[in-house]
Amino acid sequence: MSSAAATLSGRFVSVRDRGGTIDLGPVLRRLSHLAPLQHLNADALRSNLRQARDVGARTQLLSEHQVLPAPRVLLRGWACHKRILADGRKQIMHLLLPGDFIGSPCRRGMLSCSSVTTITSARIGLFDELVDPALRDVLLSSDAQTEAYLMNHLVRLGQQNAYERFAHLLLEIRERLTASGIPVTPFFDLPLTQEAIANVLGVTSVHANRTIQQMRRDGLIEFQAGKVQLPDPEALMQIADYQPTVVTNWQGAR
Amino acid sequence: MSSAAATLSGRFVSVRDRGGTIDLGPVLRRLSHLAPLQHLNADALRSNLRQARDVGARTQLLSEHQVLPAPRVLLRGWACHKRILADGRKQIMHLLLPGDFIGSPCRRGMLSCSSVTTITSARIGLFDELVDPALRDVLLSSDAQTEAYLMNHLVRLGQQNAYERFAHLLLEIRERLTASGIPVTPFFDLPLTQEAIANVLGVTSVHANRTIQQMRRDGLIEFQAGKVQLPDPEALMQIADYQPTVVTNWQGAR
């Protein structure tokens, strides 16, 4: 896709791990859009990567009020920040896609304000520490980007109806996958049940189902075996009033 | 109230400014709950404070996609992060109360992801720089706290009805004012029109009005000249499933 992916390909993105390799591609590609590569100092990330661990779906990676441990990154699979109310209502506040950190890497020792759970089986990269000053700016930008996506989500939930919310969410996911170098055309993985989509969008699963069906009938989405295709992204952007999220002036590696 | 307020009282919280003094009390008190005072190094804040400026209501302090300038803090008055959709719908994503920073102080040079506008007339403290390493942790905690409040707001918008949302919001404001050392009993300022409340809660102003009236009839809030009183906070907590927000283990200055 972008030449950033090319720059970061091959041996530069992987680290040896007990006979296998750990693919840092998604996180490096994502970060390469947040700050210049030479400043990013991908080596600092690689040299602090201790190991990778595979976990199953619905594994809790972080609980509310837990002291944030050493940084971890999602190398494969999806996860989410979720909160459950006393009466059982659930809200997914933020989705974590491949390349995303699990809890802010800048906040070691602070308390998590929500629990993080895997949605699919996943591969987690464990770092020793990420105190390298060369990394600081890009990690802060990563946090800023997370905050920007939280604000997008606030606008979705506060001002848009279910149809608009879903359109907006799909475009945001597409943008984020693209930033991590994951191909989104002709289709991309959407490993969410309709109930999970409902918990993201703040509607019931029944209503999520009807909304999705309507969007299908309108020819704006197509599902095939857990994959989703967006035949007309421009129409979706129009419906959702979608604005790409940019948190730094850096336009990506070239 | 808390002994933090006492510790920070008197000459320690103020800085001379062209014959007047700049009252750093709210921000120092707020930060004192986020990290130990000795680490906080309030002197670093004071010595970097350049001046204070008074601005009117509805003054734009930051616009979307603007490069974040030198840090500023809200010394008096209220402001908000707001986004306006193409068709005019407005969402207030976050309220800024006295003691809050205007845009993250850790993100100099990055792009703002929303515009910030004053709600009331306000007094803004301008810093030269806040790169002091002694301040870094507490400023990062301040950012973490903002993110926590954004997540609270996501749960409100995604899962609660208008009545619960308003109850939850009032409790959160009360908690935040208390943290800045602003008295909340017997009542506190709520300088928001019903339309602004509606734009926070993600409902129409008509519905906000009816919700507020209901809560008044239920004896849970009382208004008098822009002030609000919460006669039964425990009942509100029950209704809103309110959990205090804590982002560090530090319990405040003693």
Next chain:
DNA sequence: CGGCTAATTGATAAATTTCAAGGGCAGTGG
């Protein structure tokens, strides 16, 4: 074939928006 989970459907109720209008109150200018 069960036994599970997820997706779907229909009918009804509740929450919320929309539209339209009226009222209070403070400032302002004749």
Next chain:
DNA sequence: CCACTGCCCTTGAAATTTATCAATTAGCCG
């Protein structure tokens, strides 16, 4: 002093969106 204006709050009625409840269907896996 009073009319006028602007802003905010309030109200009613009807339309729309979304939730709730209760089944039913589809698909997957052992």
